[in-house]
Structure formats: structure tokens, C-alpha cells
Amino acid sequence: xxxxxxxxxxxxxxxxxxxxxxxxxxxxxxxxxxxxxxxxxxxxxxxxxxxxxxxxxxxxxxxxxxxxxxxxxxxxxxxxxxxxxxxxxxxxxxxxxxxxxxxxxxxxxxxxxxxxxxxxxxxxxxxxxxxxxxxxxxxxxxxxxxxxxxxxxxxxxxxxxxxxxxxxxxxxxxxxxxxxxxxxxxxxxxxxxxxxxxxxxxxxxxxxxxxxxxxxxxxxxxxxxxxxxxxxxxxxxxxxxxxxxxxxxxxxxxxxxxxxxxxxxxxxxxxxxxxxxxxxxxxxxxxxxxxxxxxxxxxxxxxxxxxxxxxxxxxxxxxxxxxxxxxxxxxxxxxxxxxxxxxxxxxxxxxxxxxxxxxxxxxxxxxxxxxxxxxxxxxxxxxxxxxxxxxxxxxxxxxxxxxxxxxxxxxxxxxxxxxxxxxxxxxxxxxxxxxxxxxxxxxxxxxxxxxxxxxxxxxxxxxxxxxxxxxxxxxxx
Amino acid sequence: xxxxxxxxxxxxxxxxxxxxxxxxxxxxxxxxxxxxxxxxxxxxxxxxxxxxxxxxxxxxxxxxxxxxxxxxxxxxxxxxxxxxxxxxxxxxxxxxxxxxxxxxxxxxxxxxxxxxxxxxxxxxxxxxxxxxxxxxxxxxxxxxxxxxxxxxxxxxxxxxxxxxxxxxxxxxxxxxxxxxxxxxxxxxxxxxxxxxxxxxxxxxxxxxxxxxxxxxxxxxxxxxxxxxxxxxxxxxxxxxxxxxxxxxxxxxxxxxxxxxxxxxxxxxxxxxxxxxxxxxxxxxxxx
Amino acid sequence: xxxxxxxxxxxxxxxxxxxxxxxxxxxxxxxxxxxxxxxxxxxxxxxxxxxxxxxxxxxxxxxxxxxxxxxxxxxxxxxxxxxxxxxxxxxxxxxxxxxxxxxxxxxxxxxxxxxxxxxxxxxxxxxxxxxxxxxxxxxxxxxxxxxxxxxxxxxxxxxxxxxxxxxxxxxxxxxxxxxxxxxxxxxxxxxxxxxxxxxxxxxxxxxxxxxx
Numbered sequence: 010x011x012x013x014x015x016x017x018x019x020x021x022x023x024x025x026x027x028x029x030x031x032x033x034x035x036x037x038x039x040x041x042x043x044x045x046x047x048x049x050x051x052x053x054x055x056x057x058x059x060x061x062x063x064x065x066x067x068x069x070x071x072x073x074x075x076x077x078x079x080x081x082x083x084x085x086x087x088x089x090x091x092x093x094x095x096x097x098x099x100x101x102x103x104x105x106x107x108x109x110x111x112x113x114x115x116x117x118x119x120x121x122x123x124x125x126x127x128x129x130x131x132x133x134x135x136x137x138x139x140x141x142x143x144x145x146x147x148x149x150x151x152x153x154x155x156x157x158x159x160x161x162x163x164x165x166x167x168x169x170x171x172x173x174x175x176x177x178x179x180x181x182x183x184x185x186x187x188x189x190x191x192x193x194x195x196x197x198x199x200x201x202x203x204x205x206x207x208x209x210x211x212x213x214x215x216x217x218x219x220x221x222x223x224x225x226x227x228x229x230x231x232x233x234x235x236x237x238x239x240x241x242x243x244x245x246x247x248x249x250x251x252x253x254x255x256x257x258x259x260x261x262x263x264x265x266x267x268x269x270x271x272x273x274x275x276x277x278x279x280x281x282x283x284x285x286x287x288x289x290x291x292x293x294x295x296x297x298x299x300x301x302x303x304x305x306x307x308x309x310x311x312x313x314x315x316x317x318x319x320x321x322x323x324x325x326x327x328x329x330x331x332x333x334x335x336x337x338x339x340x341x342x343x344x345x346x347x348x349x350x351x352x353x354x355x356x357x358x359x360x361x362x363x364x365x366x367x368x369x370x371x372x373x374x375x376x377x378x379x380x381x382x383x384x385x386x387x388x389x390x391x392x393x394x395x396x397x398x399x400x401x402x403x404x405x406x407x408x409x410x411x412x413x414x415x416x417x418x419x420x421x422x423x424x425x426x427x428x429x430x431x432x433x434x435x436x437x438x439x440x441x442x443x444x445x446x447x448x449x450x451x452x453x454x455x456x457x458x459x460x461x462x463x464x465x466x467x468x469x470x471x472x473x474x475x476x477x478x479x480x481x482x483x484x485x486x
Numbered sequence: 487x488x489x490x491x492x493x494x495x496x497x498x499x500x501x502x503x504x505x506x507x508x509x510x511x512x513x514x515x516x517x518x519x520x521x522x523x524x525x526x527x528x529x530x531x532x533x534x535x536x537x538x539x540x541x542x543x544x545x546x547x548x549x550x551x552x553x554x555x556x557x558x559x560x561x562x563x564x565x566x567x568x569x570x571x572x573x574x575x576x577x578x579x580x581x582x583x584x585x586x587x588x589x590x591x592x593x594x595x596x597x598x599x600x601x602x603x604x605x606x607x608x609x610x611x612x613x614x615x616x617x618x619x620x621x622x623x624x625x626x627x628x629x630x631x632x633x634x635x636x637x638x639x640x641x642x643x644x645x646x647x648x649x650x651x652x653x654x655x656x657x658x659x660x661x662x663x664x665x666x667x668x669x670x671x672x673x674x675x676x677x678x679x680x681x682x683x684x685x686x687x688x689x690x691x692x693x694x695x696x697x698x699x700x701x702x703x704x705x706x707x708x709x710x711x712x713x714x715x716x717x718x719x720x721x722x723x724x725x726x727x728x729x730x731x732x733x734x735x736x737x738x739x740x741x742x743x744x745x746x747x748x749x750x751x752x753x754x755x756x757x758x759x760x761x762x763x764x765x766x767x768x769x770x771x772x773x
Numbered sequence: 774x775x776x777x778x779x780x781x782x783x784x785x786x787x788x789x790x791x792x793x794x795x796x797x798x799x800x801x802x803x804x805x806x807x808x809x810x811x812x813x814x815x816x817x818x819x820x821x822x823x824x825x826x827x828x829x830x831x832x833x834x835x836x837x838x839x840x841x842x843x844x845x846x847x848x849x850x851x852x853x854x855x856x857x858x859x860x861x862x863x864x865x866x867x868x869x870x871x872x873x874x875x876x877x878x879x880x881x882x883x884x885x886x887x888x889x890x891x892x893x894x895x896x897x898x899x900x901x902x903x904x905x906x907x908x909x910x911x912x913x914x915x916x917x918x919x920x921x922x923x924x925x926x927x928x929x930x931x932x933x934x935x936x937x938x939x940x941x942x943x944x945x946x947x948x949x950x951x952x953x954x955x956x957x958x959x960x961x962x963x964x965x966x967x968x969x970x971x972x973x974x975x976x977x978x979x980x981x982x983x984x985x
Contacts, residue, residue, distance in 0.1 A: 160924065166931050167934060174937065199889075
């Protein structure tokens with residue numbers, strides 16, 4: 010029941026928001042709060058599976074669900090301030106809530122086809138949000154996003170079909186495409202079809218995730234979408250897409266194909282890191298920079314998954330960190346844009362002096378900069394360190410070395426741009442909006458969370474992460 | 487007679503009465519009685535072409551099992567010989583056209599040769615389909631004998647091959663939509679150009695040879711579509727003639743309903759023929 | 774019935790080639806519509822015992838793939854006043870040859886990898902061939918609307934593959950696929966409309982303002 014509510018509450022909220030044509034963020038915050046309370050309830054008393062096991066909540070699903078819900082709540086509070094400054098289309102709130110609904114569906118569905126439907130739903134829900142500004146550039150961005158995402162989703166569907174084919178003729182009592190049954194009877198799966206399914210699902214969901222070389226939609230989309238949408242995508246969508254890949258990896262590992270799945274994951278991860286490093290240096294727009302940073306981080310996610318062992322724990326921890334920090338960064342940049350104007354993101358041509366124009370957000374941005382590049386004491390340092398440690402311990406020292414080198418390059422690139430943006434002369438036009446409390450509270454909370462994750466991970470969270478990691482075939486530290 | 491049938495069909499469909507069916511025979515009779523005029527730039531090739539243009543289709547005709555059972559002569563892999571003979575005929579014609587030394591003939595010859603080379607794969611792929619379906623490697627084996635082509639099991643593949651062969655027929659006989667046999671505008675001629683300079687008996691030989699080529703491919707098509715191995719001799723021949731006439735009518739219908747393709751589009755059409763045939767081959771390999 | 778299924782699948786492939794080789798955009802859209810209609814008939818042919826499920830699936834597929842979506846795309850064309858198609862980046866001849874290679878590869882895979890259950894081998898061949906040809910159209914064509922047609926062909930191929938598990942995976946997936954096609958194309962259509970308004974052309978090769 011709880012599981013159904015997790016999907017239905019935001020869905021009904023979306024319908025309600027559309028009907029009322031609401032223009033201020035109150036509705037958003039209320040629905041997000043209810044959703045968050047539901048998630049907290051799930052933490053306290055784990056819900057039972059419903060719909061014949063199609064919906065269920067396992068540790069990894071709970072992690073993703075919590076991350077998405079929390080991030081959405083923060084974004085909702087931010088939206089209150091945002092909607093006071095910017096005019097948006099009529100459906101803004103409803104599409105946001107639709108995203109929450111479909112992302113929740115992805116997190117709780119254990120039927121892999123239902124998971125696909127949820128992913129498809131997130132694709133469609135985000136499209137109008139990206140097209141928010143309705144100008145030429147955002148049109149181009151949403152077109153590229155739609156084409157690539159749709160192809161990726163189509164390939165993922167084909168992969169899901171392959172998975173069903175791998176199951177073959179079902180013995181009675183075995184449910185088709187349900188995770189538990191797939192894992193339990195993994196030895197009976199047809200290996201070739203399973204391998205094909207893995208490849209297609211990796212490429213398909215990897216497109217949604219933004220792995221290189223399927224990442225080309227990311228810079229355009231993150232650059233043109235409103236900052237809060239970008240944050241939601243970077244934190245929420247990536248978590249959902251990672252969940253899709255993690256599910257099929259779980260099945261493959263259970264079927265004994267561990268040796269087969271690890272190289273592609275590692276290769277995609279390293280490739281993403283390399284691409285991110287290459288494009289981060291010399292970047293001129295800060296939101297595009299953040300997009301490449303996102304490519305870097307999803308590369309790390311997949312890399313950790315591929316390295317196995319404690320790397321899986323690092324990946325799951327990184328999932329949480331990534332969502333928190335990306336949310337923080339995008340919201341802070343959003344504040345800069347709101348106050349200074351769209352030119353704030355374009356550096357070095359017209360941006361600069363953000364620290365003086367939006368002091369609080371500027372500080373948050375600075376802290377976020379340190380966090381996203383993996384500096385201690387923020388949480389990202391811990392997760393990145395765990396992944397590198399896994400590479401070293403797993404007998405792949407050169408992978409560890411490559412990762413460290415690429416992370417260093419990215420640090421330099423991101424740091425150079427961010428610092429240039431923060432300091433320096435203020436952009437000429439006067440402030441367009443005030444830095445209200447609504448706009449700042451969310452990012453500030455996220456900074457606290459990022460610090461907390463770095464200094465001391467709360468016990469229940471650590472246990473949950475450990476259980477998620479072991480389910481995926483890894484181990485906790 | 488076949489070109490006559492095609493022309494008559496086209497005329498009837500476009501609302502005219504058209505030339506009589508036997509028009510081509512009257513033309514041949516008339517041409518044979520005239521004298522030939524040779525350009526001073528031509529050599530023996532020019533005089534060779536008409537002869538080759540008649541002999542090669544005749545020889546190829548011998549390879550086909552016309553009565554549905556036996557060919558006049560044949561050997562394993564003679565379908566290659568079939569294609570080779572026809573290519574030889576076309577080759578000498580092209581050479582003769584070049585021999586005249588006129589750039590106009592050269593243009594027509596090059597177009598003709600291009601289209602022929604593009605349609606070769608289609609022809610061969612159709613033969614591949616026939617070979618796969620019948621398990622035989624000679625034309626006599628594929629189209630004749632008492633073993634009928636397995637239309638029951640291999641219908642899709644054979645249908646593809648038949649369609650492809652129809653396209654090949656349209657190309658080799660220089661019909662629409664590849665070439666317009668009735669055009670009098672020089673720049674739109676393709677095959678017409680190559681026979682432009684011949685006259686008298688030479689032209690008669692060439693025209694008859696061209697008609698023979700059309701009949702040849704029509705017979706090939708009829709052989710694929712209707713196996714006549716089980717029928718007694720006269721009935722098989724009768725069915726062949728009926729089939730030839732039907733094909734000619736079909737050609738006429740096509741000619742009257744389509745305009746000639748733009749020159750840059752013709753290769754697409756020819757590749758489509760090859761695609762159809764290769765699709766048939768793949769289908770046959772799959773089953 | 775097996776022969777009828779083979780015939781339908783062959784027609785699907787032929788129309789796929791038509792899409793690869795034709796110049797006119799309306800022909801492409803009609804071809805993919807006919808493909809959709811043929812695909813709608815396939816469940817009826819593959820499962821001679823018609824259940825409510827099969828009938829519903831067939832009706833829904835034909836409605837969406839063969840009627841609603843093509844109508845919508847043709848409406849988009851009329852709005853955008855686009856008729857012709859430019860030469861694809863690889864040329865029509867090469868497109869056709871690549872198409873044949875796609876069918877050959879698909880056939881080879883279909884023969885090597887057996888699908889559980891009784892299916893004509895042409896089923897898997899057609900589905901994989903349509904997938905490859907759809908991806909080919911998406912990759913080699915410049916106009917936005919023809920990319921949508923390519924995506925529809927990709928979806929058709931995936932749908933055909935889904936038919937192999939008609940007995941095993943329940944209704945939900947088919948609905949999901951159709952929903953995806955419907956809404957995805959709907960949104961794509963709207964975006965195309967906006968693209969035409971903004972850019973005065975539907976050439977997605979012109980969408981190059983955003984780059985690094």
C-alpha cells in the first residue's frame with residue numbers, strides 16, 4: 010500500500026497542479042513533504058511487496074528513493090523562491106511532480122518492464138521542463154535530448170525483451186521479469202540472451218545516465234534547462250538510471266556472468282571520466298561544466314559497480330553524494346542566474362564576481378566546488394576514495410592511477426572556472442532579484458548534508474548502503 | 487512480336503489505337519531490303535555488332551528449357567554463360583557505338599553500359615535464389631525438368647526473384663522506367679543512341695536481336711513463374727507463348743503508367759532490383 | 774498461418790526498404806504507417822486462437838501505429854510545409870545496400886540464437902533488421918521528421934521482437950510500448966513544430982548552435 014502511495018501521491022499531485030494551474034510553489038512543497046514522510050515511514054517499517062511482487066522495496070531501491078525524495082523536497086522549497094522571480098509555463102509544477110511520480114515508480118518496481126515504463130515516464134516528464142524557456146537554444150537542447158533519450162529507452166526496451174527471452178519457457182510459479190525470480194533462477198537463464206540483454210540495457214540506460222559516448226545530450230540539456238531542473242536531473246535522473254543498470258548487473262552476477270559484465274562497466278566508466286576531463290578544461294559555460302562534471306560522476310558510479318568488491322559500496326555511497334552535491338551546485342548556480350542574469354553562467358565572457366553579487370550562494374558554490382571535486386571533508390572524497398581503493402585492491406593499479414590523474418585534471422578545470430566566476434569584477438547589470446531565504450535554504454541544507462556524509466555517515470544509512478552493496482555482489486568496507 | 491505487343495498495350499491504355507502488332511516484322515522486312523550506309527570512321531567492329539547482337543541472344547535462347555523440360559544444350563553453371571552471352575552482345579554494341587567516334591554515341595554507350603553493370607548483380611542474385619530453391623546449378627535444371635520450383639515452400643524468395651527479374655527485363659530491354667523506346671529526343675535516349683548509326687540490314691539484325699533479348703528475359707520470367715515440366719510438349723510451348731504475351735502486356739502497362747526516371751534515380755531503381763533479389767536469397771538461406 | 778506470417782513479415786521488410794530508398798517524406802510516413810498496420814495484424818496471425826487480449830492488442834496497435842501517429846505526422850508536415858527530402862548523408866544507393874546488410878546480419882543472428890517457443894525464424898530477422906534500419910535512418914538523415922520516422926521503424930522492430938514473448942510477458946509491456954510511441958512521437962511532433970517555427974526549416978543538421 011505504501012509502495013502504491015509513493016507513486017500515486019505525486020501523480021495525483023501532478024494532476025491537481027495541472028488542474029489548478031498553480032503558479033506558486035506551495036503545492037509542490039506540500040506534495041513533496043508528504044512524499045518525504047512516506048519515504049521516512051518506509052525506513053522505519055519496511056513495506057511488504059505488492060502486486061504479486063511487481064512493487065517491492067529492497068535496500069538499493071530505498072537508497073534511490075530516499076535520495077530522489079530528499080532532493081525533490083529541497084528543489085520544491087527552492088521552487089517557491091524561483092517561481093516568485095521567474096515566469097514559467099502552466100504545467101511547470103505538474104511536470105515536476107510527474108517526474109517525482111515516475112522516478113518513485115522506478116525505485117520501487119521490481120518488475121523490470123515496469124521499471125522501464127517508469128524510466129520512459131521520467132524521459133517524457135522532463136522534456137517540457139527542459140523546454141521551459143521556449144527559445145531557440147532550449148528547443149535545440151530538448152530535441153537532442155528527446156532523440157537520444159528515446160533511442161536509449163528503445164534500446165533498453167529491447168534489452169528488457171532480451172532478458173525475457175533469456176528466461177525462456179517459465180516453470181510454474183516463476184514470474185517473468187521479476188527481479189527476485191530472475192536472481193533466484195539465474196542459473197537457468199540463457200547466457201547469450203542474458204549477455205545481449207546486459208549490453209543493450211547498459212547502453213540504453215547508460216544513455217539516460219549520461220555515460221560517454223552517449224552523453225552528448227547532457228551539456229546542451231543541462232546548459233539550457235532551468236537550474237533546478239538541471240539539479241533534479243543530475244541528482245535524481247542519474248540515480249534512477251543507475252538503478253536500472255544495477256538491477257541487470259545483479260541478475261548477471263547472480264547468473265555467473267560476473268567476468269563478462271565487469272569490463273564493459275569499467276570501460277564505460279573510464280571513458281566517461283576521460284571525456285569529462287577533456288571537456289571540462291577550457292569550458293566557457295558553468296552549467297555545461299556541471300554537465301561534464303555529471304558525466305564524470307556517473308562514470309565513477311559505473312566504474313565502482315564494475316570493479317566489484319568494496320567498489321560497489323563506493324558506488325552506492327557515491328550515488329548519495331552525487332545527488333546531494335549536484336543539487337547544491339545547480340541550485341547555487343541558479344541563484345546566480347536569477348540575481349545576475351543569464352550571463353552569469355557564461356565565463357569568461359561576461360560572468361564573474363558572483364561572490365559579490367550573491368554572497369550566500371557564492372559561498373555555497375565555493376563549498377560545492379570543493380565537494381564536487383572530491384576534497385575532504387566532504388562526502389564525495391570518501392566515496393571516490395573507496396572506489397579508487399577498490400581498484401587498487403582488486404589488482405588494477407593502473408585503473409586507480411588513471412582515475413586519480415583524471416580526477417586531478419577535472420579538479421583543475423572545474424576549480425579554474427569556478428574561481429574565475431566567483432571572483433573578479435561584477436557583471437554590469439544590476440541585480441534582478443533578491444537572494445531570498447527560500448532560494449538559499451535548500452542549498453545550505455545540502456551543504457550540511459554533504460559535510461555530514463563526509464564526516465560521519467549516520468548508522469542506519471551506512472547499514473542500508475552496506476546491504477545494497479552486498480545485494481549487488483559487492484562488499485561493505 | 488513482343489515489342490509490338492508492349493507498344494500496342496501502351497497505346498490502348500493511353501487511348502490510341504497504336505501500331506499493328508506485327509509492325510516490327512514489317513519494319514525488319516523493309517530494312518533488310520535497303521542498303522546499309524557506313525560512316526567512314528567505323529571499322530570492322532561496327533559491322534560485327536549487329537551479327538553479335540543477333541547470335542548471342544540466339545545462343546542464350548538455347549540454354550533455356552523452352553519446352554519446359556530440356557534445353558538445346560547446357561552445362562553446370564550455364565547461367566553464368568547466359569549472362570556472359572548477353573553481356574557480350576551488349577559489349578559489342580557499345581564498342582560499335584564508340585567506334586563511330588561521335589561523342590553523342592559515347593554518351594549513350596556509357597549510360598547503357600552503366601545500367602547494364604548495375605543490373606548484373608540483380609541477375610546473378612536472382613540466379614542464386616533459383617539455385618538455392620531448386621538445388622540445381624544449370625538453367626535447364628532450375629527452370630526445366632520434371633522437378634517444379636518449390637513455390638510451396640520458397641514462395642517469398644521466388645516472388646522476390648521474379649520481381650527482380652522483371653526489373654532486369656525492363657532494364658535489358660530498355661523499357662520504361664529505365665529508358666524510353668519511343669523517344670525521339672536525343673538527350674533522353676539511352677539504348678536508342680547505340681543503334682542510331684546502324685542502317686539497313688544491320689539495323690534489322692539489331693532490332694531483331696533487341697526483341698530477342700526481351701523475349702529471352704520474358705521466357706526466363708515465365709520459367710520462374712510457371713513450371714511446365716509436367717505438361718506435354720505442345721501444351722508447354724503454348725503456355726510459354728501465353729506467358730510471353732502476358733509479360734509483354736505487363737510491360738506495356740508499366741510503360742503507360744510511369745514516366746522514365748530521372749537519370750540520377752535510375753541507379754536507385756537498379757539497386758532496388760538487386761536488393762529484392764538479395765532479399766530473396768537471404769530468405770531462402772534462412773529457411 | 775505460418776505462410777501468412779512470413780508474408781506479413783516480408784512485406785514489413787519491403788516497406789522498410791521503401792523508407793530507405795524513397796525521396797518523398799509523405800511516402801516514408803505512409804510506409805511506416807503500413808508497417809504499423811501489418812504489425813497489428815501479426816498477433817492475429819501468430820495466434821490463431823484469438824483471445825480478447827490478442828484482439829485488443831491488434832486493434833490498439835493498428836489504431837496507434839497505422840492511423841493516429843501517421844495522421845499526426847502528416848499534420849506536422851502540412852504545418853511545416855515540407856515535401857521533399859534531401860539526399861541522406863550516405864546516399865540512397867548506399868542506404869539500400871546497408872539495409873540489405875542489416876537484413877543479412879539480422880538473419881545470421883536469428884539463425885544462431887534460437888528464441889524459445891515456436892516462431893518463424895523470419896520474426897526475429899525482421900525485428901532485428903527493422904531495429905538496425907531504424908537506427909540507420911536516425912543516424913544518416915538530416916530532416917527532423919524523417920528522424921521521427923526512423924524512430925518509429927526502430928519501435929516497430931522492437932515491437933516485433935516483443936511478439937516472441939506474447940505468451941510470457943503480459944499486456945502491460947505492449948501498452949507501455951504503444952504509450953511510449955504515442956507520447957514520444959506526440960512530443961517529438963510538437964517539438965518539430967516549434968523547430969520549424971523557430972528555425973524555418975526542419976533540418977536538424979542546422980541545430981548546431983550549442984556546441985563545445
